[in-house]
Amino acid sequence: MTLVPQIPDTVDRDLLGKEAAEVAATGGLTFYIDDETLTYSVDGSTVRCEVGKDTGATAVRLSRRAWDDLVGQMRTFVGLLLGDELQMERGGFEQLADWEPVLRYRHAGIPPYDPSRADFEGRDPAGAFSVDTDDAELAAQLRVMGYLHVTGVFTTEEMDAANREVDRLALLARPGDDQSWWVTDEDGSPALCRLVYATLRSPQLAALEGDLRVRRLGTLLDPTLAIAPDRMEGTPVLIKVPGRTSGLSNIPWHQDCGTGGHAVFCPAVSVGIQLTGSNAETGNLRVVPGSHGQALKYHWQDRTDVPVVSIDTSPGDVTVHIQDVMHASPRPTGEGQRRTMYVTHYPSALWDHIGPGEALNDLVRNRTEQVADLQRSPSASLPA
Numbered sequence: 001m002t003l004v005p006q007i008p009d010t011v012d013r014d015l016l017g018k019e020a021a022e023v024a025a026t027g028g029l030t031f032y033i034d035d036e037t038l039t040y041s042v043d044g045s046t047v048r049c050e051v052g053k054d055t056g057a058t059a060v061r062l063s064r065r066a067w068d069d070l071v072g073q074m075r076t077f078v079g080l081l082l083g084d085e086l087q088m089e090r091g092g093f094e095q096l097a098d099w100e101p102v103l104r105y106r107h108a109g110i111p112p113y114d115p116s117r118a119d120f121e122g123r124d125p126a127g128a129f130s131v132d133t134d135d136a137e138l139a140a141q142l143r144v145m146g147y148l149h150v151t152g153v154f155t156t157e158e159m160d161a162a163n164r165e166v167d168r169l170a171l172l173a174r175p176g177d178d179q180s181w182w183v184t185d186e187d188g189s190p191a192l193c194r195l196v197y198a199t200l201r202s203p204q205l206a207a208l209e210g211d212l213r214v215r216r217l218g219t220l221l222d223p224t225l226a227i228a229p230d231r232m233e234g235t236p237v238l239i240k241v242p243g244r245t246s247g248l249s250n251i252p253w254h255q256d257c258g259t260g261g262h263a264v265f266c267p268a269v270s271v272g273i274q275l276t277g278s279n280a281e282t283g284n285l286r287v288v289p290g291s292h293g294q295a296l297k298y299h300w301q302d303r304t305d306v307p308v309v310s311i312d313t314s315p316g317d318v319t320v321h322i323q324d325v326m327h328a329s330p331r332p333t334g335e336g337q338r339r340t341m342y343v344t345h346y347p348s349a350l351w352d353h354i355g356p357g358e359a360l361n362d363l364v365r366n367r368t369e370q371v372a373d374l375q376r377s378p379s380a381s382l383p384a
């Protein structure tokens with residue numbers, strides 16, 4: 001790979017220039033890549049990339065391999081920082097965050113999200129669909145919004161049985177066991193917030209994971225997508241811990257490729273089986289409709305024109321989301337304890353890059369305090 005790739009044919013030069021003009025005040029960004037130096041800067045509405053120049057107000061150092069991963073959409077700035085593969089030489093993380101959408105468009109043609117360009121095709125972003133809705137209609141909603149809410153997919157009895165299995169696995173879980181995520185609760189005690197690889201330890205949950213109703217919803221857009229129970233943390237079960245927790249339970253706004261892997265697993269589709277149902281009190285899912293396949297600007301949360309939808313569900317409902325739709329799981333306002341089992345359907349390229357037991361989240365799982373620190377930067381975009 002050449003050091004700096006050609007601008008993809010799909011890139012609208014005027015749009016790239018407009019986006020670049022918005023980061024002009026940040027100053028240039030210099031990369032030290034092994035023995036090479038290059039600087040991105042903004043000149044009017046033109047992005048300049050100059051090899052050998054060292055004039056950026058912000059500067060970072062990384063290896064050629066890390067650079068190729070960044071350009072190839074395998075790793076992000078956050079992912080490289082967490083892996084200790086990116087050193088800040090000048091400036092700070094906020095400046096990198098400013099530049100990231102511009103560079104993702106310049107390097108890979110991933111367009112910046114802009115609510116004024118969103119087209120919902122007359123659809124309701126808050127719409128919920130019965131399980132009897134035909135596939136074409138469900139697929140259209142998912143394709144346009146990046147997510148989908150289907151009601152009454154599973155019975156109360158089926159969810160009760162699944163919850164008994166989650167209870168059993170929760171009793172066996174221990175901090176540091178590599179099969180679960182923990183946070184510190186209000187009393188300072190460890191609290192379980194996620195089981196990972198859950199279906200490898202439960203034939204009952206494995207049967208649910210392999211149910212044809214799950215497969216139907218996970219393959220609405222692409223019948224070749226497949227589940228990966230033995231990698232990428234397999235099928236996890238989220239458990240929302242109430243109160244003010246410390247760690248990774250209440251995941252702020254993110255895309256699931258936030259630390260990397262976009263080139264390998266997007267547009268993967270996650271089927272969220274609502275074991276308990278959800279609302280603001282128990283913890284629910286929030287999404288930015290139509291944001292999938294795009295990059296959101298730093299501080300987008302401060303804009304009032306970005307639409308946000310909160311999805312309330314009943315036990316047995318299913319949410320479906322494309323993994324790079326912008327989404328969040330805020331702190332429950334009440335008793336918490338929402339449980340969702342996520343069965344993700346991946347493109348075949350995943351199996352070429354991620355082996356059994358491997359996951360992008362390996363960087364995150366046992367370093368929750370460090371990740372939580374990074375999350376306090378409002379631009380951090382982490383997976384969950």
Ligand SMILES: [Fe+2]
Pocket residue numbers: 254255256327383384
């Ligand atoms: Fe997520």
